[in-house]
Amino acid sequence: MIIFPLYMSGKIHSMISTIINERAKGNPSLESSTRTKLILKGIDPSNFSEKSEDDPVIIEKLLKVASDMGITLKV
Amino acid sequence: MVLKVTYSINPDPEAAAKEILLNCSGLDPSAVLFFASSRFNPESISKSMKNAFQKATVIGCSTSGELISGKMLKQSVVAMVCESDTIGDIAVDIINLNEPGSTETILTQLAGKYGKKPLELDPEKYVGIILIDGLSCAEERVMERLSDLTNITVIGGSAGDDLAFKKTWVYADGRVYENSALLAVLKPAVKFDFIKTQSFCSLKKKLTATKVDESTRKVLEFNNKPALVAYSESLGIQKETANSSFMKYPVGLISDNEPYVRSPQRTEGDAMYFYCQIREGMELDILESTNIIEDTKKAITDKQKEVGKILGLINFHCILRTLDLEQQGKTEDYGKIFSDIPMIGFSTYGEEYIGHINQTSTMLIFY
Structure with missing residues (x-):
């Protein structure tokens, strides 16, 4: 289980990185396909950096995405 | 490696299947994939193809035009016939699009036939083919769930009905399914790769x-x-x-x-x-x-440079690309791109590759 503290900035970026890393386990081809899967779900990883605002709507979406993929994230 | 592609334009389903069988005489196929115009009675073409290849797993769907090496066809049936040295194993089942949870259940069962969970299927050893009702509007939902559950690539197309937009069918081992998706998990005995090209x-x-x-x-x-x-x-x-x-x-x-x-x-x-x-x-x-002909030629040539000789290719080709080629009078040129490659395909109502897409050709290649 990965825990993201509430005060952390760039939370979305971290969550996306975690989803990609958990799913791809370092395989570049799977990293690419996981990024594509996120884009097709409406979350473009390239739009979020470590400085991105912690938008609760996107965070909620990512929690659902992670859950659907069998990855446990906790904010 | 034994893989053969062939076709028939005989309007009688039984005669068409017999012609295809005759063209494959001497083969002992483990898997047969066919795409048939919707002019063929669905029950008859599915049953006839299974009768022709009784020992093989036989899957297919209805189309809005068919493709085979060197040609774009209408009102035909095209088939790819593979022995076990090409398709080592194939597990097939039907996703009921009306039933919530069916995608997960079926994928789990198919992975289970290989003794694995969906996420344990190695994407370098296994590949999924999906043929889905092209009028269901369910493609995104099904593809997204498959993408959630597994790392293998699932590629395929939405079945057509020659632009009637009334009913499409998928076929598995002599049976006919509506409002369904056929999902096959293959373990090819040869290497495989993908081409996704959109102009x-x-x-x-x-x-x-x-x-x-x-x-x-x-x-x-x-x-x-x-x-x-x-x-x-x-x-x-x-x-x-x-x-x-x-x-x-x-x-x-x-x-x-x-x-x-x-x-x-x-x-x-x-x-x-x-x-x-x-x-x-x-x-x-x-x-x-941009230019479909030139872009497709380049995609094929680039892939050949990367992997060597392509031994077989399944082309899920958007109907909008077909209509575009027809308007430009370039269907012959498109067919010729694949003259030297054993290829079958069909004009789809949507293409699948990771997700659901349009105006694209998604191709599974064996090499």
Whole structure:
């Protein structure tokens, strides 16, 4: 289980990185396909950096995405 | 390695299947994939193909045009016949699109036939083929769930009905299924790879979907303006005539510089319907069509340079690309691209590759 503290900035970026890393386990081809899967779900990883605002709507979406993929994230 | 492609234009399903069998005499296939025009009675063509290849797993679907090495066909049946030295193992089942949870259940069962869970299937050893009801509007839902559950690539197409838009069918071992998706998990005995080619470049103009009815694939607003107004303004065209630009200027999600095309279908007032779901908040690029023939040639040549000789190719080819080629009188040129490659394919109502896409060719290659 990965825990993201509430005060952390760039939370979305971290969550996306975690989803990609958990799913791809370092395989570049799977990293690419996981990024594509996120884009097709409406979350473009390239739009979020470590400085991105912690938008609760996107965070909620990512929690659902992670859950659907069998990855446990906790904010 | 034994893989053969063949076809029949005999209008009688039984005779067509017999002709295909005759063309494959001496083979002992483990798997047969066929694509048949909707002019064939569904029950008859499915049963006849299974009767012809009783020992093989026989799968297929209805089409809106067929492809085979060197040719684009109409009202035919095309088949790829593989012995076990090409397709080592194949597990097939049917996803009931009316049944919630069916996608997960079926994928889990298919993975279980290999003694694995879906996420344990090695994407370098296994590949999924999906043939799905092309009028169900369920493709995004099914593909998204499959993508959630497994790392293997699932590639395929939405079944057609020769542009009647009434009913499409998928076929498995002599049976016929409606409102269903056929999912096959293959363990090829040869190497495999993919080609995804769409003849578009980005105009670097962005449309963000700000109001959407996702269930009907309807976009009400782009950039907080009525969808058709925003689309027309971006292209500098009149909204009254924007319909005529839909095929040349679709929109796309960009991932790793690759567009995942969403094609406008029609308008309703200033709302736009698409052949693919667009979600609220999605940022899309407006795309401009390029040359299908040249782009496809390059995609094939590049892949041949990368992997060597292509031993077999399954081409899920968008009906909109077929219509475009027909308008330009270039279907013969397109067919010829594959003259030296054992290829079958069909004109689809949508293509599947990671997700559901439009105006694309998704290809599974064996090498």
